[in-house]
Amino acid sequence: MTQKSEAVPETSPIPYGRQHITEADIAAVVETLQSDFLTQGPKVEAFERAFADYVGAKYAVAVSNGTAALHLCAMALGVNEETRVITTPITFVASANCIRYCGGTVDFADIDSATALLDIERVREKLESKPKGYYSGLIPVDFAGNPLNLEKFRKLADEYGLWIIEDACHAPGGYFYDSHGNKQICGNGQYADLSIFSFHPVKHIATGEGGMITTNNELLYQKLLKLRTHGITRNQELMEENHGGWYMEMQELGYNYRIPDMLCALGISQLHRADAGLARRKGIAKVYDEAFSDIAGVETLQTNKVAIDESGDTGHAYHLYVILVQNRKGLYDFLRERNIFAQVHYIPAHTMPYYRKLGFKKGDYPEAEKYYAECLSLPIYPSLTQQEQEYIIEKVKEFV
Known part of the structure; x- marks a missing residue:
């Protein structure tokens, strides 16, 4: 029973993004x-x-x-x-x-x-x-x-x-x-x-x-x-x-x-209510930032410096919150087994079969390919609850 509870927790599925209809x-x-x-x-x-x-x-x-x-x-x-x-x-x-x-x-x-x-x-x-x-x-x-x-x-x-x-x-x-x-x-x-x-x-x-x-x-x-x-x-x-x-x-x-x-x-x-939704996204991102700031094995993307003012407020709109981990596939599967449906954004366009037919090949853009090998988008949307976010952070930390 303990193993079953760990693999299938009593929580609703948490997608990486979700609409909010009022x-x-x-x-x-x-x-x-x-x-x-x-x-x-x-x-x-x-x-x-x-x-x-x-x-x-x-x-x-x-x-x-x-x-x-x-x-x-x-x-x-x-x-x-x-x-x-x-x-x-x-x-x-x-x-x-x-x-x-x-x-x-x-x-x-x-x-x-x-x-x-x-x-x-x-x-x-x-x-x-x-x-x-x-x-x-x-x-x-x-x-x-x-x-x-x-x-x-x-x-x-x-x-x-x-x-x-x-x-x-x-x-x-x-x-x-x-x-x-x-x-x-x-x-x-x-x-x-x-x-x-x-x-x-x-x-x-x-x-x-x-x-x-x-x-x-x-x-x-x-x-x-x-x-x-x-x-x-x-x-x-x-x-x-x-x-x-x-x-x-x-x-x-x-x-x-x-x-x-x-x-x-x-x-x-x-x-x-776009402004309220954006403020909530920024709040969620701040919690993630603080949670992962000192966790070995988890890196986060930097906000463009020109989007940060003197007070530290940011113009980042946080459609996605991306972390970088060495064993991305392992973490992806681990989270899905626990009803956390993180996602990968994006597969480098030049590696798609269509663009390879046009002459592109793997190895052409090494930074993009390195990013793809490690990136994972965690759930972020205005209706994400504090409890759900704490659960996500807990499971990411548990894995890494």
Whole structure:
């Protein structure tokens, strides 16, 4: 009986991430279901305005998911067969796949071992190894919610004539401080041409599926609106002809990447408590930090220095809390046997069979591969209880 109790404890499964749906969320969706619009209605634009205000951007375009957001960004920037783009191997593959969707070429640069973020010096080395104009753009990722120093990436991009898509799926509400001491919120459009977010259930703001693109560029914004809906416009000022009130024009080849009103209603409701959820994530991360600070055999990723102010407050958005251990597979299995469903983020993109067919191979990016061999994401979400977190810490310590 003792062994059985240890292997299958009397606790509910603890996932690495979980959505938090309240009665207010449910009421917002029900209200929309009872309205005249289920899709292409007023909630879409309301969600876009609210989210743009939240991150401090001029424009926002809501779409069906984060991958659609990346794809539309690549299309809006004119990615084609002649385009070459650099991104990080430690990301969900969509960050790279969006370039392949448009026929472009993906390249990778290794990560900073301390933060697991795209290493700007490795990017610079790659750029310097080719003539100017060889590469077209960069897709840096605010991995785990840890904000990149986009000011430095912007300076490098301008030096080589590159555009930037910021993959901020992990970092709504995250921020860093620029060289003038100004707070720069992830997705505010000050340094990236376009930024993208995801509203998958494990993200800070959950709509089931959904995504958002933010930008300060009006031309890109108008192009995104068309591409989201089959390349069609109803804006009379943009039409070549006008046959009447029914008339619409398909001006280029786009996609059906729209998002329904009911999901936007949920997004608006979730956005109302986004700050509280982010504060809770930071609180959970602080407890983990303190618990593992003096435990031999457990390392944690460092927060980017530009995301920490003088008081010690951090702009890290903590979508993930990652630890590094030598026997990652052993700890992963040990925790699962005890109803703790930690996860691995991510398998290096360049080691996937698809990208190996394009010429990449294991050994190309040693820091990313070393990180992958040791990384494990522990549960972190606003409704994680103190008791559950103490149990997780206890079991990690027991194993190591």
